[in-house]
Amino acid sequence: xxxxxxxxxxxxxxxxxxxxxxxxxxxxxxxxxxxxxxxxxxxxxxxxxxxxxxxxxxxxxxxxxxxxxxxxxxxxxxxxxxxxx
Numbered sequence: 001x002x003x004x005x006x007x008x009x010x011x012x013x014x015x016x017x018x019x020x021x022x023x024x025x026x027x028x029x030x031x032x033x034x035x036x037x038x039x040x041x042x043x044x045x046x047x048x049x050x051x052x053x054x055x056x057x058x059x060x061x062x063x064x065x066x067x068x069x070x071x072x073x074x075x076x077x078x079x080x081x082x083x084x085x
Contacts, residue, residue, distance in 0.1 A: 004029070 011019065019025050055065055067084070 019028065052062075052065070
């Protein structure tokens with residue numbers, strides 16, 4: 001069984017009656033997990049898009065950003081990037 005944590009959600013009375021069924025709760029819990037993860041991924045993608053727009057507004061191109069990220073990753077891994085021709 002996967003690790004889970006109980007949470008409390010406020011729902012309408014009819015929804016609470018439906019969720020009294022453990023099988024329904026299990027299905028709903030799976031959907032809540034999926035929705036929460038998708039929301040987190042969407043939030044990350046919006047943040048990346050905002051950073052990219054800011055970089056473009058400052059005159060950086062995708063190529064410059066890609067080169068900078070490659071250099072940064074290489075430094076973190078202890079590798080020197082090949083010289084730019």
